[in-house]
Amino acid sequence: MEVVTRFAPSPTGYLHIGGARTAIFNYLFAKKHNGKYLVRIEDTDQKRSTSEAVKAIHDGLNWLKINTNEKIVYQSSRLNSHTKIAYELLDKGCAYKCYLSNDELQDLRIKSRENGIPIKSPWRNKSVNKPDKEFVIRLKMPSEGTTVINDIVQGEISVQNEILDDMVILRSDKTPTYMLSSVVDDYEMAVTHIIRGDDHLNNAFRQIQIIKYMNWKEPYYAHIPLIHGTDGSKLSKRHGATNVFEYHKMGYTSDAMFSYLLQLGWSSSNEDNYEYSKAVELFTLEKINKSPSKFDIKKLNNINSKFLNNMDVNEVYDLICKSFNLNLENTQKNRLKGLLPELLKRVNVYTEIRDDIEWIVNESFICTDNDHQKILNANLTILNEISLLLDSCSWTKDNINSTLKNYIINKNLKFKEIGYPLRLALTGKINSPDLVSVIYELGCTIVTNRLNYQY
RNA sequence: GGUCCCUUCGUCUAAUGGUUAGGACACCGCCCUUUCACGGCGGCAAUACGAGUUCGAAUCUCGUAGGGAUCACCA
Numbered sequence: 244m245e246v247v248t249r250f251a252p253s254p255t256g257y258l259h260i261g262g263a264r265t266a267i268f269n270y271l272f273a274k275k276h277n278g279k280y281l282v283r284i285e286d287t288d289q290k291r292s293t294s295e296a297v298k299a300i301h302d303g304l305n306w307l308k309i310n311t312n313e314k315i316v317y318q319s320s321r322l323n324s325h326t327k328i329a330y331e332l333l334d335k336g337c338a339y340k341c342y343l344s345n346d347e348l349q350d351l352r353i354k355s356r357e358n359g360i361p362i363k364s365p366w367r368n369k370s371v372n373k374p375d376k377e378f379v380i381r382l383k384m385p386s387e388g389t390t391v392i393n394d395i396v397q398g399e400i401s402v403q404n405e406i407l408d409d410m411v412i413l414r415s416d417k418t419p420t421y422m423l424s425s426v427v428d429d430y431e432m433a434v435t436h437i438i439r440g441d442d443h444l445n446n447a448f449r450q451i452q453i454i455k456y457m458n459w460k461e462p463y464y465a466h467i468p469l470i471h472g473t474d475g476s477k478l479s480k481r482h483g484a485t486n487v488f489e490y491h492k493m494g495y496t497s498d499a500m501f502s503y504l505l506q507l508g509w510s511s512s513n514e515d516n517y518e519y520s521k522a523v524e525l526f527t528l529e530k531i532n533k534s535p536s537k538f539d540i541k542k543l544n545n546i547n548s549k550f551l552n553n554m555d556v557n558e559v560y561d562l563i564c565k566s567f568n569l570n571l572e573n574t575q576k577n578r579l580k581g582l583l584p585e586l587l588k589r590v591n592v593y594t595e596i597r598d599d600i601e602w603i604v605n606e607s608f609i610c611t612d613n614d615h616q617k618i619l620n621a622n623l624t625i626l627n628e629i630s631l632l633l634d635s636c637s638w639t640k641d642n643i644n645s646t647l648k649n650y651i652i653n654k655n656l657k658f659k660e661i662g663y664p665l666r667l668a669l670t671g672k673i674n675s676p677d678l679v680s681v682i683y684e685l686g687c688t689i690v691t692n693r694l695n696y697q698y
Numbered sequence: 699g700g701u702c703c704c705u706u707c708g709u710c711u712a713a714u715g716g717u718u719a720g721g722a723c724a725c726c727g728c729c730c731u732u733u734c735a736c737g738g739c740g741g742c743a744a745u746a747c748g749a750g751u752u753c754g755a756a757u758c759u760c761g762u763a764g765g766g767a768u769c770a771c772c773a
Contacts, residue, residue: 252773255772256735256742275751287772288773348771356699361699379771396702397704406701408769413771420770425773439765441765441767442768443773468704469766473708473709491764506710508710532767533703533704534705536710538709539710539724541724542709542724544723552736588735588737589734590734651761656762661732663733665732675734677733677734678733679732693756
């Protein structure tokens, strides 16, 4: 049997972190078993669905490199199939027409809440036809016995059938509800494993009745716990960005995000970080934890910085250029690339090096801060002398290093005493990569210019 | 409120009835050092609580507490 999974977001916003993780699990499980991973856009709620949201979801999936190769299924294009099944269930006697008005429904709802029994429409056992009246089609839930689901993540769970309500499968405007559409689509797309958030666990017990009535093969279920914020409540905006694509804009790499999301609620012993092929190799649904985990940006930062420092310089360079809209000449490009490994050691996200671009890229950069200029003025002799020495030094890191070292020995200075003004003159900053690298990558001309500048 | 689920360091997790309860992140300290970092070494820190079963419980059972999900003609 070929494994088929699907990720089924509704296009009402961006790709949420939780959704992204669900997609990752679906993606990995399918890849692991050489199966198919499908994406279905659940856009049956025309009022809330937008094309911008569809695009946002694709952006998110593409960024994480977990979009499907298969054709995207739009649920709205399949409504006829769903409706057909609703009437089939009606014909079989597994569903019924319900003529309850909104007011009547409201009353029933209040009563059902009071006595803890789900809504049972009075039309359940009447097979009347009122051709001129609006109706909805409700599924006739079994009223006795128990339904058991063997969930791969949650284990064996059973509920009493009497607590299942006769859910609406076809609205009065003849459109199918999610409860119907989702089941029919999963069946017709031949989905074998339904991997989704555990907010759907309760739905599973109701949806599975349709499958039973239709004599379809039951899929495997894996209901994964939701991601929570640091305070234990459902992840929301006040915990930080919940849109995965925001993390792209913030300067996280997709590989780091992928690895972090994967580790949130799943682990295979002995590994810290997972790149794609490793993840595919090791992934199993059984190792997903049952308890919800909390989103921790600090861990993501750590993972991102590790990925950043192991990435190819050209790749990071491209990300940075895109992010900052840079279009550099070759000499500028080489300086930036040369210093990139050093700069990346200092940051969690690559956007943090924004402040360093100027002194690296701009040939005529000079330190403009007033207080810093005072310090530079006080050290002009040192700067000029070092400039002179560097000017006549053959340009290797070793030579630059010994030039500086010899200078402080001759002048009986501590490195700190030349390091501070040198750093300010060259970078305009108090903190920077080590001076030898800075001097080497900037090159002799720029260095001597900056060291001889009259403030 | 009904139903279902969950609970190991602050966080992510490991430990299939026998471990000194392990690792990672964060935090703290020391070393390295040219600032900030990186790196190296070390430290702090957990089985929610209470019973029971057992020679032995984080692990099995029950209860309690806390947390979460859900209860639409939304998905």
